[in-house]
Amino acid sequence: MTERNNNILLKIRGLRIEAYADENWVEIVHGVNLTLRRGEVMGLIGESGAGKSTIGLAAMGFARDGCRISGGTVEFDGMELTTTPQSDLRILRGARIAYVAQSAAASFNPAHRIIDQHTEAPVQYRIQKRMAAQEDAMTLYEKLRLPNPKEIGFRYPHQVSGGQLQRAMTAMAMACRPDLIIFDEPTTALDVTTQIEVLAAIRDIVNEYNTAAIYITHDLAVVAQMADRIKVLLKGEEVETAATEQMLASPQKDYTKSLWAVRSFERPQKERPVNSETPVISVQNVDASYTSGAKVLDDVSFDVFAGMTVAVVGESGSGKSTTARCITGLLPPSRGQVLFRGQPLPPRYQDRSKDQLRQTQMIYQMADTALNPKVRISEIIGRPAQFYGGLKGAALKNRVDELLDLIELDPARFYNRFPPELSGGQKQRVGIARALAAEPSFIICDEVTSALDQLVAEGILKLLDRLQNEFNLAYMFITHDLATVKAIADEVVVMRNGKVVEQGAKHEMFQPPHHPYTDLLLSSVPEMDPNWLTTVLEERGVDNLGEAATASSAQQ
Amino acid sequence: MNDVFKLVLKRLGLGVLTLLVISVLIFFAVELLPGDIAQAVLGQSATPENLAALREQLGLNVPAPVRYFHWLTGAIQGDFGTSLITGDRVGSTIGPRLLNTLFLASYAAVIAVPAAILLGIFVALLRNTIFDRVANVLTLTAISSPEFFLGYILILYLAVKTGWFPAIASIGRNADFSTMLYNSFLPALTMVLVVMAHMMRMTRAAIINLLASPYIEMARLKGVPAWRVIVHHALPNAWAPIINVVALNLAYLITGVVLVEVVFVYPGVGQLLVDAVAKRDFPIVQACCLIFAATFILLNLAADVGAILTNPRLRHPK
Structure with missing residues (x-):
């Protein structure tokens, strides 16, 4: 953390995005600002429809079909993305800004081996020869604690479990050692037991390569583990931004407080009827x-x-x-x-x-x-x-x-x-x-x-x-x-x-x-405790976690 | 791989069963005709003696199921009986004709299938542009016009007015391969135009259908160029529907060419079938129908197997 310099990597100012609905362009992101330094992890949090993913993609200069960036600036490492032609933007994607999607199972092409998809970007950008890229992929698989790192890449996506795929996708995003990775709800589709492994793997690798990241999620507890700073969004507008500890300890806005309060609902527990009533x-x-x-x-x-x-x-x-x-x-x-x-x-x-x-x-x-x-x-x-x-x-x-x-x-x-x-x-x-x-x-x-x-x-x-x-x-x-x-x-x-x-x-x-x-x-x-992940990992021991991953893959 | 092998065997078995059912239909459809074959052949002027003699000759006095069985066992060995008109073996009559039809069909297929798929990829890449619309309108126009009309138009412009190609596709016994290609170019082109639209539109639709998939978005976000997104990421997952349409069109090239063969006086099975129907030469009609049915079944089987082989989940089980 201390090594991080204050270089600004990504600067978004007044970003407006419109979506096409019912033959009209409707604004769905209303002027959002975002500043990300090198090596920093920013958490974007909000309910569905808050525009988290849309903003994340806009940071790559990308708008989904039926969406368009209608205003504001996106400056990545001194380069203005909203005015850059698509062909030049394409060269940034995969190489300097990478994306990790919500569902790895759907985001890996079922027709190709995992490692071939991994090496596609580095080979295309002539960063590495195919064999070198494969070697590198195996190194990354090992770092992400995938079982059989030498062999797993040669499988097809449907032959690998969801949690492993999600880690393989993180490895793929790392393939060109990008400056920025957008994580779009990478653990939402996973079970809690698998989620913890993926979270740990992502956090380690992001720290190791000092990669900046935007971490999109609707789960507060998850973002608390991953992010240095948190930005809360509501319906395409920023609610507030603060450093993680501060945001958790003393949220300023009512909406943020209401998000924090959700988990407090608990109704009194009922006991089984004492007289031997037959169950329904x-x-x-x-x-x-x-x-x-x-x-x-x-x-x-x-x-x-x-x-x-x-x-x-x-x-x-x-x-x-x-x-x-x-x-x-x-x-x-x-x-x-x-x-x-x-x-x-x-x-x-x-x-x-x-x-x-x-x-x-x-x-x-x-x-x-x-x-x-x-x-x-x-x-x-x-x-x-x-x-x-x-x-x-x-x-x-x-x-x-x-x-x-x-x-x-x-x-x-x-x-x-x-x-x-x-x-x-x-x-x-x-x-x-x-x-x-x-x-x-x-x-x-x-x-x-x-x-x-x-x-x-x-x-x-x-x-x-x-x-x-x-x-x-x-x-x-x-x-x-x-x-x-x-x-x-x-x-x-x-x-x-x-x-x-x-x-x-x-x-x-x-x-x-x-x-x-x-x-x-x-x-x-x-x-919610930002140190929770570290504590749990220490309690279990990292090796133990790796074994848990192997065990879960063996079942499947 | 073992699973795929089992699946193919199963489909093959089903195909044979279907063919058996069809052979029953074909045989008894002829039986259902008013009167019997002898009457149909001799027409109204037949005397009872003539009829009795012909029935004896054709073995019609034996009960129908027994005759079906004889016909079937013969057909399995390639013996479809003798022509009622010429008295030649049906096999030797159909054989050369079938080869001609297969030649024409392969000629058309070799041009049409790659062209249609390539064009489909191009229009998928350039979707909603003027190129896409023009290609759609042209291929749809070609498919909506009757084959004989297309054939005559081609004759008018490419044979009569310019004289580039012969209007009559005669392929003599001694013609060499290039002459055969040259002489039968117009019927082949007609058929290409007829079958292209389906295959092209299915390729386009199957690819575009996949473009909303998360893995396509992922490929774009990895900086993969647009053509590679289509060819490398979308196409391998789009084969199943494309292969099915290709198979149906290949079957059509063999079984649906009657009109084209008549227009260009091409000596194929289609024309033989038309002649045989007109002359009530039932053994030939039955044999042709059986061949057509077998073609459809085999090509659909090939399509099923192809669709299975292009599905990585089936090719590489867990």
Whole structure:
């Protein structure tokens, strides 16, 4: 840190960006300033639609299709990017400014080997010969603690796990030793246990080569680990900028304070009913597999009682969603059974009665894709009310109005609208209303808040909590986000590789002693403390981390 | 690789099954005609004695399934029976004609496929420019005009007015390869014009479809030049739909050329088929239909295999 000189590398002044929508150019970034010194890491933080990625790309002189830089200046190392012709800008990209995208799985070309994509830029810019570039790639892979650094690059992207790909992409960005790297939410798509490895790898390599970086994220705790300074954005405008410690300790603006406050929502934990009441849903020794493949679920058992929330946590591929599919009957278990209020449910949903189907409803992660974009809200919500409740005409309309009131959307405004006209949070509310319309006693919430911004997500959690109290609903809450678990769960089930690793009441789960995996999961959740990552890494030991990476790759 | 091999075998098996079903359809479609083959051949003036004699000669007194079985076993060995009109073996009648048709089809394909894909890449690169629009309009015009009309237009300008190429594509027995190419240039060009539009537009659409992918944006942000983004990053992922359209068009080059062959008096299978239908020479009709069906099945199989081979997920399993 001390070696850093005060040379200014990137100077953005009064940046304005317009996007083309409905045959009009609409301004989405309204005059943002940004100054970045060599070797400095700047965190850009804000909700979706704040313009973080757009600004990040503009720092490369790049505007996505349908966007244009309409005003202001972007000065990179004395060169004005907004007036430079594209062909000259192209020479900067990859060589002096590199980009690390959110989803490495989607951003690596599936048709080429990882190392060939890595060496593309250095070979093209004649910085290195192909063989030398490959050697260098292997060195970088090793530095980023990828398993088998000599060999991994010769695989195709689909043969490598998500966390490894994200590190390979960071290595690729480093290929030409750029002065500046734009990290666009590089760990958002990863599990917490994988995220911590990627974060550590990125931080080390950025420090080692003294590369300046713009780190874009919506996760405050992550940015606190990575950035020297933090800039908070809201709807294309800067809210405030400060050094990381200062920003965390004493945010000035109300909006920043509200961001910081999000994680404080926590509802009181409920206890299981003492008298031996039968659980609403009881999953008993369930095994399951997809078409003759290996077992995806192995002896899964847990109970969900009325009015309580059971959070099912685990990394992707641990069998959380498959359990939900077994409960709903979409995937008949190969062994074991699911009881509803003590009565076994037929394994296939086709064999279940209308009333049994009604009792179990689902809310999905991606409200975008779970709602038919061509169907009016009234019909989306009305359809289950009609199907299960047999409502018609005025009674149906009243029921839909009632449901819209429940989810805090004004019936007069939303009754006739279509899903694409709604915001992400509103769509998720409609998804909730659709589940409620069937008057279920049990709702499966599959990562319902993970696609939403924190403030919006909190609103959804509060709504779910209120509805639970009102209708005595039982929730199975599938999530990989432990902050959400803290906020809403009564009981926690930890899953890994299709097995239940540990389960119990929430307060027990968040207190040691834990199962080692639960421990790993808990300690991997980023905290606001800027020294958190350093401390955790020291506790675990860097070698240990590397082993964890190898172990996780071996599973996959 | 083993998985790919298994997949190909499976598809091949399905192809054979399809062909079997088609052979049944073809055979019994002829059976369904009012009267029987003997009646159809002899026409209204037939006397009962003539009919009985011909039926005896053709073996029509045997039940249909048995005849189908005989016909099928013969066909598998390459023996499609004898022509009702000339009495020649069907195989020896169709053989040289089929070679001619294949020659013309390959001639057209060798020009059309690379040209269409290259043009598709160019219009994808220069999308929404005047070049893109002009190429689209021209190829669409070519595909929307009937083949015989295109053929006559070409004859008018390239044969009658300028005399550059012969209007009648006769390929004599002793003609050398270059003469054959020269003589059959006009029918080949007609077919090129007919099949180009599909392939070009599919190449363009498949590439442009991918341009919004994150890995294309990544390539741009790595400073990869625009042509390389298209050729190196988009095209390898766009092969599957392109190969399918190419296969369909190749099949069309073999089975759909009847009109072109008639216009240019080209001695191919298409013309033979037309003649055979007119003369009610059913063994030839059946054999031609079976060959056409086999062509379609084989080319589609090749397209499936091609699409599999270009998919890295299948080529390099985990």
